[in-house]
Amino acid sequence: MTAPDLGDPAPGAGDPGAGDPAPGRQRVVWRPDQVLVQHDIPGLSDLRDDTTAGRLLLKSFVRAQLGLSLMCLTFALTVTASFPVIAAMVPSVSRITVGGVPLTLIVLGFAFYPVFLAVGWFYNRHARQLEVRFTSLVDPASRRPDA
Amino acid sequence: MPDAAVGAIAFVTLLTIMVGARGIRVARTPDDFMVAARQVPPALNAAAISGEYLSAASFLGIAGLVVVQGLGALWYSVGYTAGYLVLLLLVAAPLRRFGAYTIPDFAVGRLGSRGLRQTATALVLVIGWFYLLPQMKGAGITLQWVLGTPYWVGAATLGVVVSCNIAMGGMKGVTFVQCFQYWLKLCAIGIPALVLLIAAGHHSSPNLTPDRAAVFTRATVVTMTQATSFTLPHAAATTVTGLLDQRTYRDQGVRLCACRHVAGAGTRIGFAAGAPVPVSLAMEPSSGDSWDSPFLTSATSGAHPLAATYGVIIATFFGAIGLPHILVRFYTNPDGEAARRTTLIVVLLLSSFYLFPTVLAVLARTQAPQLYLSSDSDSIVLALPTVLLGGLPGELLAALVAAGAFAAFLSTSSGLLVSVAGALSHDLLKRGVTTFRWCAITAGAIATIAALLIDRFSLALLVGWAFAIAASSFCPLMVLGIWWRRLTRIGAMAGIVIGGGSCLAAIVSTMLGVSASGWGAVLTSQPASWTVPLAFGVMIVVSLLTQRTVPANVGQVMLRMHLPEALSRQAYRAAGQAPGAAGRSRGQR
Numbered sequence: 001m002t003a004p005d006l007g008d009p010a011p012g013a014g015d016p017g018a019g020d021p022a023p024g025r026q027r028v029v030w031r032p033d034q035v036l037v038q039h040d041i042p043g044l045s046d047l048r049d050d051t052t053a054g055r056l057l058l059k060s061f062v063r064a065q066l067g068l069s070l071m072c073l074t075f076a077l078t079v080t081a082s083f084p085v086i087a088a089m090v091p092s093v094s095r096i097t098v099g100g101v102p103l104t105l106i107v108l109g110f111a112f113y114p115v116f117l118a119v120g121w122f123y124n125r126h127a128r129q130l131e132v133r134f135t136s137l138v139d140p141a142s143r144r145p146d147a
Numbered sequence: 148m149p150d151a152a153v154g155a156i157a158f159v160t161l162l163t164i165m166v167g168a169r170g171i172r173v174a175r176t177p178d179d180f181m182v183a184a185r186q187v188p189p190a191l192n193a194a195a196i197s198g199e200y201l202s203a204a205s206f207l208g209i210a211g212l213v214v215v216q217g218l219g220a221l222w223y224s225v226g227y228t229a230g231y232l233v234l235l236l237l238v239a240a241p242l243r244r245f246g247a248y249t250i251p252d253f254a255v256g257r258l259g260s261r262g263l264r265q266t267a268t269a270l271v272l273v274i275g276w277f278y279l280l281p282q283m284k285g286a287g288i289t290l291q292w293v294l295g296t297p298y299w300v301g302a303a304t305l306g307v308v309v310s311c312n313i314a315m316g317g318m319k320g321v322t323f324v325q326c327f328q329y330w331l332k333l334c335a336i337g338i339p340a341l342v343l344l345i346a347a348g349h350h351s352s353p354n355l356t357p358d359r360a361a362v363f364t365r366a367t368v369v370t371m372t373q374a375t376s377f378t379l380p381h382a383a384a385t386t387v388t389g390l391l392d393q394r395t396y397r398d399q400g401v402r403l404c405a406c407r408h409v410a411g412a413g414t415r416i417g418f419a420a421g422a423p424v425p426v427s428l429a430m431e432p433s434s435g436d437s438w439d440s441p442f443l444t445s446a447t448s449g450a451h452p453l454a455a456t457y458g459v460i461i462a463t464f465f466g467a468i469g470l471p472h473i474l475v476r477f478y479t480n481p482d483g484e485a486a487r488r489t490t491l492i493v494v495l496l497l498s499s500f501y502l503f504p505t506v507l508a509v510l511a512r513t514q515a516p517q518l519y520l521s522s523d524s525d526s527i528v529l530a531l532p533t534v535l536l537g538g539l540p541g542e543l544l545a546a547l548v549a550a551g552a553f554a555a556f557l558s559t560s561s562g563l564l565v566s567v568a569g570a571l572s573h574d575l576l577k578r579g580v581t582t583f584r585w586c587a588i589t590a591g592a593i594a595t596i597a598a599l600l601i602d603r604f605s606l607a608l609l610v611g612w613a614f615a616i617a618a619s620s621f622c623p624l625m626v627l628g629i630w631w632r633r634l635t636r637i638g639a640m641a642g643i644v645i646g647g648g649s650c651l652a653a654i655v656s657t658m659l660g661v662s663a664s665g666w667g668a669v670l671t672s673q674p675a676s677w678t679v680p681l682a683f684g685v686m687i688v689v690s691l692l693t694q695r696t697v698p699a700n701v702g703q704v705m706l707r708m709h710l711p712e713a714l715s716r717q718a719y720r721a722a723g724q725a726p727g728a729a730g731r732s733r734g735q736r
Contacts, residue, residue: 047706048706050706062709069236077464105509108219108221116494119236123487128487139713
């Protein structure tokens with residue numbers, strides 16, 4: 001699909017804004033790898049130039065990501081780290097056996113790993129969704145091709 | 148017997164060298180040497196990360212510790228896996244997007260300070276060397292067990308092989324080596340575990356509830372490899388050959404009382420089926436009724452097992468973020484999304500691996516309890532196959548285990564040596580491939596010599612200490628640096644120095660045996676439970692006090708770390724920069 005500048009005579013085609021023919025008019029040259037650059041993305045330049053609006057936008061996004069991370073972390077830590085406390089307060093817990101196998105062996109040897117995998121899978125899914133949502137908020141046109 | 152094992156170890160080592168040598172032709176620029184030119188797909192990268200991560204402690208240390216001290220030692224394997232989950236949640240994607248090569252690079256790129264670079268580099272060296280020691284020790288005892296060579300031969304062999312391999316191939320070769328070694332390690336522990344489990348199932352139904360003192364399930368002759376003092380839970384009739392309690396016997400029946408005994412080196416004591424298993428005094432094993440307790444029970448934490456358990460949990464959960472040889476691997480992911488996918492696969496690969504040390508430990512405890520009397524806890528896994536299975540099958544399995552163990556030492560120490568040598572050449576001396584090569588050789592030599600001094604500490608404990616130092620220095624730096632705009636270089640420096648310094652001081656005082664009992668012993672032998680909060684606290688408070696020194700470019704840096712690739716590619720292309728420039732900038736230097 002890439003057929004870059006086949007006999008493209010346009011000066012400054014790879015550099016929009018540099019060779020504008022006249023103020024108020026923009027020369028549009030279609031090239032497959034340039035299609036994303038040509039439309040104007042105000043949110044993106046706000047972000048890039050660190051304006052107040054851009055900073056606020058980024059801050060809310062980072063906060064959402066951090067919230068997701070901390071939620072998953074709290075869940076994983078609560079599930080794992082509560083076991084010693086419970087066993088210390090209720091000593092009979094460590095005497096429980098399931099079909100001849102001590103509960104401690106089941107929990108420490110096997111049971112935590114699926115929990116870690118589930119939390120990681122949940123996090124990856126939602127972190128990705130947050131990113132997609134943020135991308136389409138900043139750049140609505142990005143919803144088109146592969147986002 | 149040792150022939151098969153020697154062959155297997157030699158095979159693994161040669162294969163490592165050959166795959167590494169293939170890297171020489173590929174690696175040309177310093178970029179190639181440092182992070183494999185960033186072209187590694189997630190599944191391959193995840194196997195390489197796991198291969199690098201699963202060290203001597205995972206392969207030999209944890210199972211041995213579980214046999215001797217009880218199920219509470221499984222917290223190490225839970226924590227080593229959870230460390231990657233925490234890494235995924237807190238740093239994986241932003242760190243990859245930031246695009247620095249090493250932790251010192253990250254510190255300088257984020258906070259911009261020369262002093263911070265030197266402090267961080269010094270800490271990379273401390274953690275790296277601390278982590279190299281147990282690998283060398285593992286190699287020492289493996290060769291000692293297989294060949295009967297002195298301890299230093301194994302340590303020196305590993306040092307030479309790894310240093311030369313790194314100096315020749317850099318990391319491009321190592322990525323393939325690491326990936327291969329994950330699968331080798333999984334087979335080398337998985338196959339013996341399953342075969343022995345099936346074999347044990349034929350013999351008897353294993354007693355998995357050892358809340359009473361362990362007994363021999365069949366008549367067993369225990370051979371003391373060194374002079375050992377032990378006790379018996381109750382009296383037993385035995386057959387003794389050799390020196391026992393200052394008397395020499397020659398295949399004579401002796402009734403041993405339930406009291407303390409001293410056996411000379413080479414003494415053989417035959418126990419009948421159903422006789423109690425002796426408890427070694429030097430090995431500080433758990434008493435019979437606490438083997439299934441969920442706490443870490445050892446002599447140093449004896450009085451406060453709960454505090455020791457939480458010390459290990461905090462150190463291992465948060466330590467993985469701060470390990471220098473692990474972070475460098477994240478830059479071989481193409482983007483942040485791939486970094487997250489890679490990390491989740493790593494959690495899966497680690498979870499699968501850690502099922503097997505548990506199986507081996509339970510087998511050793513229930514089927515061959517004599518092992519923890521006559522040998523070092525770290526060699527129990529090596530000895531188990533020949534004890535449980537006689538003849539050729541046992542020998543072959545033992546060879547497989549020895550090869551896997553050697554693969555573990557090779558891969559972890561390769562990764563560590565890359566980052567230690569990288570820190571030395573990249574951050575302290577002048578950059579370049581030649582400097583990197585000499586640094587690799589020097590760093591390997593130093594680690595080998597230091598390893599000769601630490602052979603009395605268990606592998607899991609030593610690795611746990613490296614995690615504790617990382618958790619109380621680099622972990623707060625990375626987490627706050629990524630998520631908190633107001634971090635300042637003075638705050639970061641104070642946190643690293645106070646957190647990491649106090650952790651290191653506590654560990655060194657334990658190694659020297661300063662505080663031997665009570666709270667002091669727990670808080671110095673498992674210091675993470677107080678040094679990690681301390682490091683976070685100091686970093687936050689000092690940063691808040693020095694808000695005027697917040698770097699001016701913090702907005703740009705935060706953007707680079709958190710902006711999804713779909714946007715950052717456009718942002719920087721539209722701004723007229725070369726695509727990918729954001730990911731490749733190396734911090735201000």
